[in-house]
Amino acid sequence: MVRIEGLERILREHPFFEGLSADYQDLFAGCAANERFEAGGFVGREGEPANKFYLVRHGIVALEYAVPARPPLVLETLEEGDVFGWSWMVPPHTWAFDVRAMTLVRLISLDAECLRGKFESDHRLGYELFRRFVPVVAKRLAAARMRLLDMYDSPK
Amino acid sequence: MSVTAAADPMLPEPFGILRKRRELSDTFTLELSPLHGGGTFAFRPGQFNMLYVFGVGEIPISISGDPEDDGPLVHTIRAVGTVSGALRDMEAGDVIGVRGPFGSAWPVEEAEGRDVVLVTGGVGLAPMRPVIHHLLAHRQRYGKLLILYGARTPEDVLFRKQLEQWRSRFDMFVDVTVDRATGKWRGRVGVVTKLIARAGFDPHDAAAFVCGPEVMMRFSVQALNERGVADERIHLSMERNMKCAVGFCGHCQFGGQFVCKDGPVFRFDAIRDIFSVWEV
Numbered sequence: 001m002v003r004i005e006g007l008e009r010i011l012r013e014h015p016f017f018e019g020l021s022a023d024y025q026d027l028f029a030g031c032a033a034n035e036r037f038e039a040g041g042f043v044g045r046e047g048e049p050a051n052k053f054y055l056v057r058h059g060i061v062a063l064e065y066a067v068p069a070r071p072p073l074v075l076e077t078l079e080e081g082d083v084f085g086w087s088w089m090v091p092p093h094t095w096a097f098d099v100r101a102m103t104l105v106r107l108i109s110l111d112a113e114c115l116r117g118k119f120e121s122d123h124r125l126g127y128e129l130f131r132r133f134v135p136v137v138a139k140r141l142a143a144a145r146m147r148l149l150d151m152y153d154s155p156k
Numbered sequence: 157m158s159v160t161a162a163a164d165p166m167l168p169e170p171f172g173i174l175r176k177r178r179e180l181s182d183t184f185t186l187e188l189s190p191l192h193g194g195g196t197f198a199f200r201p202g203q204f205n206m207l208y209v210f211g212v213g214e215i216p217i218s219i220s221g222d223p224e225d226d227g228p229l230v231h232t233i234r235a236v237g238t239v240s241g242a243l244r245d246m247e248a249g250d251v252i253g254v255r256g257p258f259g260s261a262w263p264v265e266e267a268e269g270r271d272v273v274l275v276t277g278g279v280g281l282a283p284m285r286p287v288i289h290h291l292l293a294h295r296q297r298y299g300k301l302l303i304l305y306g307a308r309t310p311e312d313v314l315f316r317k318q319l320e321q322w323r324s325r326f327d328m329f330v331d332v333t334v335d336r337a338t339g340k341w342r343g344r345v346g347v348v349t350k351l352i353a354r355a356g357f358d359p360h361d362a363a364a365f366v367c368g369p370e371v372m373m374r375f376s377v378q379a380l381n382e383r384g385v386a387d388e389r390i391h392l393s394m395e396r397n398m399k400c401a402v403g404f405c406g407h408c409q410f411g412g413q414f415v416c417k418d419g420p421v422f423r424f425d426a427i428r429d430i431f432s433v434w435e436v
């Protein structure tokens with residue numbers, strides 16, 4: 001169980017799980033795994049099944065759209081402390097864009113299938129996750145709106 | 157010897173363009189020297205001049221050079237309309253009128269002993285550059301020094317080489333983000349406020365100077381407040397249309413203040429109530 005204990009500590013220290021009870025930390029840790037991607041590697045690809053979400057421990061990942069015959073458009077970069085991947089919660093449960101490692105990246109993945117089973121028998125656990133996810137989604141939406149304002153352009 | 161443009165603040169002094177440098181597709185830097193000679197153009201970081209294109213018009217432009225350098229007077233300008241467009245079309249050897257320097261400065265003395273966070277966006281890095289030079293020239297007087305800069309795309313990052321030089325120093329922190337990019341860009345993509353949320357400084361004691369488009373400054377103040385930076389320790393540089401630049405005509409007036417005379421640098425708590433009203 002050394003692996004799980006290590007993950008428990010990492011989850012406990014990650015801001016996303018701040019304030020979570022020890023029992024629930026154990027439960028999440030049971031669905032968690034360490035993952036590592038070399039620079040350039042894809043964590044997820046647009047249209048592929050999305051069955052995990054991720055906490056960034058180290059490195060930079062880019063959320064990007066592939067554009068034919070052009071370099072991909074980078075929508076956002078995420079790094080240590082960030083969380084990404086909510087496609088597993090929303091049908092059709094496929095990645096809405098590519099996720100690519102820009103540097104060597106270390107992530108904690110949380111397995112959606114594993115979590116779903118636990119949420120069915122413990123709704124409070126589901127609540128704990130969703131109440132952490134909603135502010136992340138709200139922040140991302142606020143940032144997207146801010147960028148829609150195109151604030152650096154001339155007011156012409 | 158130190159010169160200002162003219163003894164009469166309403167009378168433009170002729171300055172020749174020594175050099176013109178293209179910075180971005182719509183932004184350029186002019187190096188100016190007084191036609192009638194004189195020494196250094198003395199100014200404080202944050203101040204501006206009125207630049208007059210004879211027969212076209214006059215606009216306020218911040219000084220973007222090093223206040224301690226006795227070289228030419230430096231302005232960085234984005235061509236957005238009539239006068240800034242006319243300045244863009246001028247070349248080395250042409251002559252313009254200069255009045256100034258005018259307005260308030262960044263409170264660099266007040267910030268001594270504190271971490272200093274400079275939040276800037278777009279062409280707003282130009283008015284910020286003199287204060288960066290000042291802080292670096294007196295580096296030991298300050299705590300941590302951070303430049304958080306946002307631009308629209310990588311192609312819109314102003315003073316890129318200089319940002320890279322500053323970033324390579326061990327005694328300051330430079331973070332740059334763009335709103336959108338292609339995969340060729342190796343830096344951050346996201347809003348400038350995210351840099352504020354992440355940056356390592358003491359929010360309960362730091363001084364923050366903010367300069368950029370008003371919408372960006374509004375979000376930046378919010379993000380600084382969320383980190384715990386109090387309004388009294390936040391200063392902003394504001395822009396309003398101007399005519400006289402010396403507090404006579406009322407053109408730049410809002411509430412009880414004149415941007416030309418009481419500003420352009422304001423302490424945020426002094427303008428907080430009208431800041432959102434100013435918003436176009």
Ligand SMILES: Cc1cc2nc3c(=O)[nH]c(=O)nc-3n(C[C@H](O)[C@H](O)[C@H](O)COP(=O)(O)OP(=O)(O)OC[C@H]3O[C@@H](n4cnc5c(N)ncnc54)[C@H](O)[C@@H]3O)c2cc1C
Nearest residue numbers: 154155215216217218233234236237238239240395396420
């Ligand atoms: C204190 C102060 C310092 C300034 N420092 C700088 C500086 O260092 N560098 C710089 O490039 N500008 C600076 N400005 C802004 C600059 O003064 C204006 O861009 C300029 O007055 C526009 O005049 P114009 O005749 O070129 O455009 P106009 O013909 O008057 O305007 C044409 C169009 O441009 C738009 N416009 C007007 N002002 C701006 C603006 N600020 N940004 C984008 N679009 C605008 C108008 O809405 C209009 O549609 C500063 C302004 C102030 C008040």
Ligand code: FES
Nearest residue numbers: 399401405406416
């Ligand atoms: S420009 Fe005339 S009062 Fe400010």
